[in-house]
Amino acid sequence: MNRVALVSLCLLTLVSCSRPGPAYQKVTALDVSADAPTGTVLTVTDASGHSTSFTRGDLAALGLVTYTTPDPSLKNRPVRYVGPLLSDLLRRTGIPQDATLHLVAHDRYTTNLDLKPLKDVPLVLALEADGKALKLSDQGPVYLVFPYQAYKLNTAKYDSAWVWQLERIEAR
Numbered sequence: 421m422n423r424v425a426l427v428s429l430c431l432l433t434l435v436s437c438s439r440p441g442p443a444y445q446k447v448t449a450l451d452v453s454a455d456a457p458t459g460t461v462l463t464v465t466d467a468s469g470h471s472t473s474f475t476r477g478d479l480a481a482l483g484l485v486t487y488t489t490p491d492p493s494l495k496n497r498p499v500r501y502v503g504p505l506l507s508d509l510l511r512r513t514g515i516p517q518d519a520t521l522h523l524v525a526h527d528r529y530t531t532n533l534d535l536k537p538l539k540d541v542p543l544v545l546a547l548e549a550d551g552k553a554l555k556l557s558d559q560g561p562v563y564l565v566f567p568y569q570a571y572k573l574n575t576a577k578y579d580s581a582w583v584w585q586l587e588r589i590e591a592r
């Protein structure tokens with residue numbers, strides 16, 4: 421076997437044996453457009469009834485990540501979402517990672533989400549889509565998105581948990 425072939429084979433072996441990287445990348449800053457939503461955008465209530473309010477800046481300060489995932493409400497068009505990990509928001513507010521969350525949207529849509537089967541699946545509280553701040557008029561200011569690009573998730577079960585205009589999270 422010649423040298424090039426041998427090196428290629430070694431590289432291929434390395435790539436196929438290495439563990440997959442995380443399903444997201446870290447991001448340093450949000451889009452700072454002048455019309456980005458201000459004031460409280462999300463209120464989180466723990467199981468004892470204690471509430472914490474978050475502005476867009478508060479949420480960004482949790483740390484930002486991004487991934488590009490097909491969006492089921494947009495005929496699975498790939499969209500690049502940016503926002504904090506839901507897991508980091510839960511850590512900050514003292515809510516267990518395996519809680520059941522009651523999600524409430526501005527349009528009064530509600531749904532319950534059991535996080536137990538989603539351990540280590542990086543759900544993102546998207547604040548930005550394809551480089552633009554999400555506003556109330558386009559699914560924002562907060563949109564809960566799932567890494568469909570990287571995890572085989574039951575869409576019949578989870579499409580309904582992509583809550584847009586998400587205003588409140590209550591731990592049950």
Ligand SMILES: Nc1nc2c(c(=O)[nH]1)N[C@H]1C(S)=C(S)[C@@H](COP(=O)(O)O)O[C@H]1N2
Pocket residue numbers: 492493494525526527529579580581582583584585586
């Ligand atoms: N705020 C809000 N989020 C929502 C909904 C809604 O009515 N309001 N519908 C849910 C449901 S049932 C589904 S299947 C997905 C996609 O909804 P769509 O098919 O109506 O676009 O969004 C979810 N998120």
Ligand SMILES: [Mo]
Pocket residue numbers: 579580
């Ligand atoms: Mo739905």
